[in-house]
Amino acid sequence: MKPEPLLDVAELSKRYALQPSGSPIARAIRRLRHGPEAVPKLHAVDDVSFTIGRGETVGLVGESGCGKSTLVRLIARLIDGNEGSIRLGASELTHIPAKRFASVDERVKIQMVFQDAGESINPRYTASDAISDPLRRLRGLSGDALRSKVEEAATRCGLPLELLSRYPHQLSGGQRARVGIARAIAVEPELLILDEPTAALDVSVQVVILQLLEKLKVELGMSYLFVSHDLNVVRLLCDRVLVMYLGKIVESGPAREVFANPAHPYTRALVDAVPDAKRPPSGRVRLSGEIASPIDPDPNTCRFVGRCPKAESLCRQAMPRLQPVRPGHQAACHFSSSGPQT
Amino acid sequence: MAAPALLVDNLSVEFQTRSGVVKALEGVSFNVAKGETLAVVGESGSGKSVTAYAVMGILDAAAAVTSGRAVLGGLDLLAASKEAMAEVRGREVAMIFQNPRTALNPIRRVGDQIADVLLRHANVTPNAAPREAIKLLETVGITDPVRRAKAYPFELSGGMCQRVMIAIALAAQPSLLIADEPTTGLDVTTQAIIMDIIAERASATGMATIFITHDLGLAAERADRIVVMHAGHVVEAQRTRDLFAHPRHPYTQALIAATPGHTSRLAELSTIGGNLPDLRAAKLPACRYAARCPRKLAICDSSLPSIDPTAPEALACHNPVSSPPMGEAA
Amino acid sequence: MSTNASALRHARYVLGENPVTAFAFGLFVLIVLAAILGPSVVPYDPLASNTSRALQAPSAQHWFGTDQLGRDIFSRVIVATRLDLFIAIASVALVFMLGGLSGVAAGYFGGWVDKVVMRIADTIMAFPLFVLAMGIVAALGNSVQNIILATAIVNFPLYARVARSEANIRREAGYIEAARLSGNGDARIVLTQILPNIIPILVVQMSLTMGYAILNAAGLSFIGLGVRPPTPEWGIMVAEGAAFMVSGEWWIAFFPGLALMLAVFCFNLLGDGLRDIVDPRRRT
Numbered sequence: 001m002k003p004e005p006l007l008d009v010a011e012l013s014k015r016y017a018l019q020p021s022g023s024p025i026a027r028a029i030r031r032l033r034h035g036p037e038a039v040p041k042l043h044a045v046d047d048v049s050f051t052i053g054r055g056e057t058v059g060l061v062g063e064s065g066c067g068k069s070t071l072v073r074l075i076a077r078l079i080d081g082n083e084g085s086i087r088l089g090a091s092e093l094t095h096i097p098a099k100r101f102a103s104v105d106e107r108v109k110i111q112m113v114f115q116d117a118g119e120s121i122n123p124r125y126t127a128s129d130a131i132s133d134p135l136r137r138l139r140g141l142s143g144d145a146l147r148s149k150v151e152e153a154a155t156r157c158g159l160p161l162e163l164l165s166r167y168p169h170q171l172s173g174g175q176r177a178r179v180g181i182a183r184a185i186a187v188e189p190e191l192l193i194l195d196e197p198t199a200a201l202d203v204s205v206q207v208v209i210l211q212l213l214e215k216l217k218v219e220l221g222m223s224y225l226f227v228s229h230d231l232n233v234v235r236l237l238c239d240r241v242l243v244m245y246l247g248k249i250v251e252s253g254p255a256r257e258v259f260a261n262p263a264h265p266y267t268r269a270l271v272d273a274v275p276d277a278k279r280p281p282s283g284r285v286r287l288s289g290e291i292a293s294p295i296d297p298d299p300n301t302c303r304f305v306g307r308c309p310k311a312e313s314l315c316r317q318a319m320p321r322l323q324p325v326r327p328g329h330q331a332a333c334h335f336s337s338s339g340p341q342t
Numbered sequence: 343m344a345a346p347a348l349l350v351d352n353l354s355v356e357f358q359t360r361s362g363v364v365k366a367l368e369g370v371s372f373n374v375a376k377g378e379t380l381a382v383v384g385e386s387g388s389g390k391s392v393t394a395y396a397v398m399g400i401l402d403a404a405a406a407v408t409s410g411r412a413v414l415g416g417l418d419l420l421a422a423s424k425e426a427m428a429e430v431r432g433r434e435v436a437m438i439f440q441n442p443r444t445a446l447n448p449i450r451r452v453g454d455q456i457a458d459v460l461l462r463h464a465n466v467t468p469n470a471a472p473r474e475a476i477k478l479l480e481t482v483g484i485t486d487p488v489r490r491a492k493a494y495p496f497e498l499s500g501g502m503c504q505r506v507m508i509a510i511a512l513a514a515q516p517s518l519l520i521a522d523e524p525t526t527g528l529d530v531t532t533q534a535i536i537m538d539i540i541a542e543r544a545s546a547t548g549m550a551t552i553f554i555t556h557d558l559g560l561a562a563e564r565a566d567r568i569v570v571m572h573a574g575h576v577v578e579a580q581r582t583r584d585l586f587a588h589p590r591h592p593y594t595q596a597l598i599a600a601t602p603g604h605t606s607r608l609a610e611l612s613t614i615g616g617n618l619p620d621l622r623a624a625k626l627p628a629c630r631y632a633a634r635c636p637r638k639l640a641i642c643d644s645s646l647p648s649i650d651p652t653a654p655e656a657l658a659c660h661n662p663v664s665s666p667p668m669g670e671a672a
Numbered sequence: 673m674s675t676n677a678s679a680l681r682h683a684r685y686v687l688g689e690n691p692v693t694a695f696a697f698g699l700f701v702l703i704v705l706a707a708i709l710g711p712s713v714v715p716y717d718p719l720a721s722n723t724s725r726a727l728q729a730p731s732a733q734h735w736f737g738t739d740q741l742g743r744d745i746f747s748r749v750i751v752a753t754r755l756d757l758f759i760a761i762a763s764v765a766l767v768f769m770l771g772g773l774s775g776v777a778a779g780y781f782g783g784w785v786d787k788v789v790m791r792i793a794d795t796i797m798a799f800p801l802f803v804l805a806m807g808i809v810a811a812l813g814n815s816v817q818n819i820i821l822a823t824a825i826v827n828f829p830l831y832a833r834v835a836r837s838e839a840n841i842r843r844e845a846g847y848i849e850a851a852r853l854s855g856n857g858d859a860r861i862v863l864t865q866i867l868p869n870i871i872p873i874l875v876v877q878m879s880l881t882m883g884y885a886i887l888n889a890a891g892l893s894f895i896g897l898g899v900r901p902p903t904p905e906w907g908i909m910v911a912e913g914a915a916f917m918v919s920g921e922w923w924i925a926f927f928p929g930l931a932l933m934l935a936v937f938c939f940n941l942l943g944d945g946l947r948d949i950v951d952p953r954r955r956t
Contacts, residue, residue: 063530063531063532173386202385202556203556203601203602204596204597204600206600206602207600207602210602211609214608229529231530232559232602236608236611237608270531273530273533274530274603275534275557275560275562275563275603276559276563277563277582277586281538281541281564284534286531287531288485291499
């Protein structure tokens, strides 16, 4: 196996307490009558473990609401989790609360590129201001040293220097994406989280940005956590892929193998939903039913049970755990071994 | 050949803006046959949505149709009176939009919203309308339609809202459905289901479908024929399989080569050089792709091959990529 | 291309597009000129009484007529501009700081900060605002400072709420997360990311409340709280003139009233125009 992962996430969970129903007075009366009541909790990320090796690109796929955004914000240390550990290299990051994380040395090592590049740049900042900010704060640069670093980052990202004085609304979508990337890589992080970096772009621009990301990864020796809903893009860019469903990782493995031979019925449905002119839509797996509620889910029931074409009574009695299907390929399904054979 | 469900002929649209007149559409021509699914594909700024809005007569105030006609069942929609258009919309041609939640009235139950359309366009009696609405919800694959009919839009997921929109659009059994990026913003699993429903309803009722998308892969899977647009021009139209096998316009070829899915290596994807031309410019080259085109000829700046609006195929290029062998074109 | 030049061009465009805003700007310039130059250009001493010329109707000599003490009303109206404008600007500046900052803090941090700020705002809103202002001035004493303070306090909820909701929207914005990733702490984020984006909105708010602040100050003086005679001030002048309306000497109250109305009108129109100018999305 790999010697030492860059990122090691173990048993990470994030739950949001929800406001109980009723007015404060009604709640007080309920409490008097029935004793203290449990606050309902939304399980956004539930017991998630995975690693990212040095120089590796790991894809994270799943539908909206599956907890992808929460998971990457936990790892980026923008929010605190409830349980679990996040180790980057040798240091444990969960000991430092997110509130204080801005001022510690590890901050520079994890950076992020956001989905909507336009929205992630302060409308009152020029491109140069935006790229300068992390360099100034995290690397302590100023004056000429700062300017040359900003220009270096811009050049690396293919952003013409004459655009540096422009505001985000004066830039095209592709140029904004380059500013967002330049800002994140300027401080040379070890782990770069890419949150749907090309979702808002046209295909012709998307290709350019994806190729740029691939080039930067090699040049700067970064690892990527690449969040996307576009399996075709994930297939192109990622070494490994994590499939997330309702706060849990349901399958993980080498990207190509997972997409070619999905072991979890949910992954199968995802793959079958990707438009493909060579396969007629009929005969592909379609998900029926409603997505289960993430609020206090039954710990002894598979989260996918309401939509799963394979569900049996066992799935309502025990939550399946991630188990190896093939070397390096795991799935959380009671019937994954009886899944597609190789 | 039978009369097409919709014929768009030489449609031009201009927008008045602060910084000048934007020639958003110029000489757009295409047709869709009865029962056919036509995809209009293009990147942002190609004018694909403007085309749909012009046909539906719902362009905003800054826009003006400067030429062309859009013939549906013998009626030119671009010349029709407001009253006539109000009749046609909903009854003859219906449209669904990218963001279904904003297209639904947030404070009315979805069943009532469907019933409204039935009463207005489908000669249904007030007593029967609620029942018909529930039936429609069933046809778009909504489980437990009786309960869902009582729901408000915010109580439904994005995919559910889009199904309700489809139910509303199909209430009066229109002969043409225009779907403007109906699944953009939805999850891929939901997208598959929505597209299945549209295809199923189209084949059940024999209506024509124009579906507008930026996703070439989705168009490849779902459409019988594809119209490719670039910067307000139709550059090419072909049957889907032929378009992917023999793209003839250089832009179509570049677009296909840039779309992930056909290859497993990032390096094999190719990029499209240059940017969209500024459509405000006083003097645009005749072919708006000319500045980006590797196959540009001198003539491309001054003239553009005209398109036969009634033909199933179209090509606006003086120097197409490679002609298919004789005899195969038919 | 400098941004200042483009901002100027944009301002000129908005003014050209919207003649009403241009008119309001013109009026604003006049008011400011009157406030600055007024005392040195008026034809008469605004305080000098001359009973032999009392209660004269408007004429070529006294454009706005004279009051019961024979003072020239035109001079008094012009000279009063400085005091009224000063009270309005000072109170609006004060509430801009207090309301804006606490509103931004409430919106960004939430939690107990939010609760405290909003409950203060709710408490102020629970009073009829003018009565509250009267109470404050009556309790603290009749002085210009207290009028300013009272006017600022009654406007506090407006600023706090606007700033809070704007900060709340931006709290989750991508560029705030990006700023945090860039190593900015909460205080820096509020000061360098959130405030600069909210200030233009608050400036519009300032212009809109400026008219109200002028009215409020004049109102307090009108009922005898605040500025005292013989100081020229629009509210007092209207109050003094009101008694003469019945006997037909309409000009004593009319002209200061007109000045008051024009000023309020001007600031309200200005607010709408400013909104168009500061909105960066309307700039190309």
